[in-house]
Amino acid sequence: MRQYPCAGCGATVEFAPGTNALRCPYCGHTTVIERQPDRVVREHDWAEFAALPRKPIALLAANVYVCGGCGAQTESDTVSDRCRFCGAAVVAQVDPVDQVVPEAVLPFTVDRPALRAALGAWAASRWFAPSGLKKVSEAESAKSTYLPHWTYDSRTVSQYQGQRGDHYWDTETYQANGETRTRQVRRTRWRGASGTVASDFDDVLVTGTTKVTREHLDALEPWPLTDAAPFRPDYLAGHETLRYDVEPEQALDAAKALMAVVIEEECRADIGGDEQRVEHVDTTYADLTFKLMLLPVWLACYVYAGRTYNIQVNGRTGEVAGERPYSVPKIAAAVTGGVLLVALVVFLIWRGRQP
Template sequence: MSQSQYPCANCGANVEFAPGTTVLKCPYCGAETPLVAVAGRQIREHSYAEFAGLPRKPIATLAPHTFTCQGCGAVTQSDKISDRCQFCGAPLVADVSSGDQVMPEGVLPFAIDRKALREALRQWASSRWFAPNGLKKVTEAESSHSTYLPHWTYDARTVSHYRGQRGDHYWVTETYTEDGQTRTRQVQKTRWRSASGVVARDFDDVLIAGTGRVAPKHLDKLEPWPLPQAEVYRPEYLAGHETLRYDVEPETGLGTAKSRMAPIIEGDCRSDIGGDEQRVEAVETQYSDVTFKLMLLPVWIACYLHAGKTYNILVNGRTAEVAGERPYSAAKIAAAITAAVLLIIVIVVLIALNRN
C-alpha cells in the first residue's frame, strides 16, 4: 500500500512533526522543514444521509496497513494510520485516501512537547493526595508516547415535540395541635396541569470518541478541545506520532451523539413548560441536516506500574489537561487516619480541661 516518509534534506534521516511548531524536525541533525499551507483546502462537513447510502466495508473487516520502511527495508503490519518501524524506529504514515475507510478531515496538531508533558505530569502527581511516592515516575519521558485519537463530530438541526406537565406552587394554611395548643403553618402545594409544545435547537460539533481503546471516563475529562484551531488533515502532522484507526463506526457514533443531545433537548422542554416544576413524559425528536466529520485529536499516554498493576494517564496534547488512574498509598491513608484520631482526642481533652 502507499505510505509516506519524510527524509531530512540535510542528513537523509526521517523527520518528525515537532509539537508546538509548524515544522518537521530531524531528531538527529536538528534541521527543520517548514510546513507550507495548502491554499484552498478547508475542513469540510459531510452529509450523513449521503454517506449512509454509499457501499462500504465495516472497519473491522479491513486488512491492517502494510508498511515498508524506506530506511531499513523492514516490512511491518499495523492497524494504525501512523506508527514507527519496529526495527529502526523511523516514522511511518499510511495513505488513507483509498476510500476503504472514512478519511480524516481535520487534525489538531500537538502543541505540548515532552518538556511541557513532564511539567504537566509533575504538577498532576504532586497534587494527588494519598498517592505513593513512586508516582513521580510518570514524569519520565520514556513512559509516555504521543498518539492521535480519532473522534467523530456531528452537527444536526432538531425539532422536538414534547408532552408533559407543568407544576405551579401555591401555599395553604394548615391547622395543627402541638403541646395542647392549636397552631397554624404555611404548607407548599403544587398544582399540576398538562403541557405540550415544540422546541428546536441546532447542535454543532457534538464530539464522540472514535475508538474504544481508551477509557471514555478519562478521555471525557480532557475536554474541552479547541476544535476551531484544527488544521486541514495532512499526513505530515502524523510523522513521528502514533495514530489509531477508528473502530467506532459513524452509525454507532451518531447514536451516541443523539444520546448526548437528549438531556439538552429535555432541558429545553422543561424551560418551555415553565412553572416551578416540570414533568417531561414524552419527547419525539426529528433530526435534519445531519453532518459529520472525522477528527484526529492529540493525546499523550503515560503508563505507570505500581504493585504489579499498570495505570494509564492521559494528557491533552493541546491544553495539558491531565486525567487518568492513580494508585493509593495504604501507609499514607493509615497515617492520615491516625493523625485525625489523635487530633480528635486532643480536641476532646482540651474541651474537658476547659470545662473543669
C-alpha cells in the same frame, strides 16, 4: 505509504509539537508544512454518506508498512506509527473507498518537556498517593498519539409533552401535645404542557476508538476544535495514530444521546414553572453533517505494586486525566492524625471547664 527522509542527513523527520514544521531529531533540519489555501475542513452530508456502500471497519485488513530506513515490513491497524525495528516514522495511505478519511487534525503543541511538567504537577497534587508516584513525570515511554473522533452538526426541531408544576402554600392543621396547631406546607399543582423547541448543534464530539477509556477522554475536555487544521499526513509523522473502530452510525447514536440531554433542558425551560416533567420528546434532524478528526493525546502508564495505571494528557492544553494508586500508610496516618486532633480538642475543652 508515506515516508519522510530528512533533506539534511537522510534520517526520518517528525512533526515537531508546537510548530508548523517537520524536524529531524538528529541534525535539527526543519521543513515547514506549507498551508494549502484550497484545502479546508469540510462537513460531510450524512444522507449522502449513508447511501454509499462501505465495509465495516472491523473487516478491513491491517495497513502494511515497509520501512524506508531499514526495509522491515510490518502490519498494523494504526494510521501512523514508528518502525518497530529502527524507529523511523511511517504514515499509511487511507483508502477513501474502504473507510472514512480524516477531515481535520488538531496538531500537538505539548512537547515532551511540557508533558513532564504536566505529569509532575498532576502527581504532586494527588493527595494520599504513594511517594513513588512522582516518577510518573519520568514516563519516557509515553506515546504521542492522535485519537480518532467524530463530530456531528445538526438543526433539530423537537415536539414535547409533559407537565408543569407550580408551587403554592397550603395551611395544614395538626395536633401537638394536645393542642391544635397550624403550619404552612408547600404543595405542587400540576397541569399538562406541550410545545416545540428548536436547537442548533455544532461539533458534537464522540470518541471513535474503544482502545482508550472514554471517562478519561471526557475529562480532557474542552478541546479547542476551532484550532483544527485541514488534514495532512505530515502532522502524523513521528506520532502514532489509531484507526477508528467505532462506526459512524454508532457514533451518531451517541451524538444524538448527547443532543437529547440538551434538548430536554430546553424543553424544561420552555415549560417553565417551578418543576417540570418531560414525558415524551419527538425530535427531527435537519442538515445533519459529520466529519472524522484527529485529536492529540499523550498516552502514559505507571506501574505500582504490580498494577499498571493508565494516564492521558491533552496534547493541546496539558490537562491530565487517569488512574492513580492510593497509599494505605498515608491514609492510615491521616485518619490517626484526625482522631488524635479531635481527642486533643476534646481534652482541651475538658481542661478549660475544670475549676
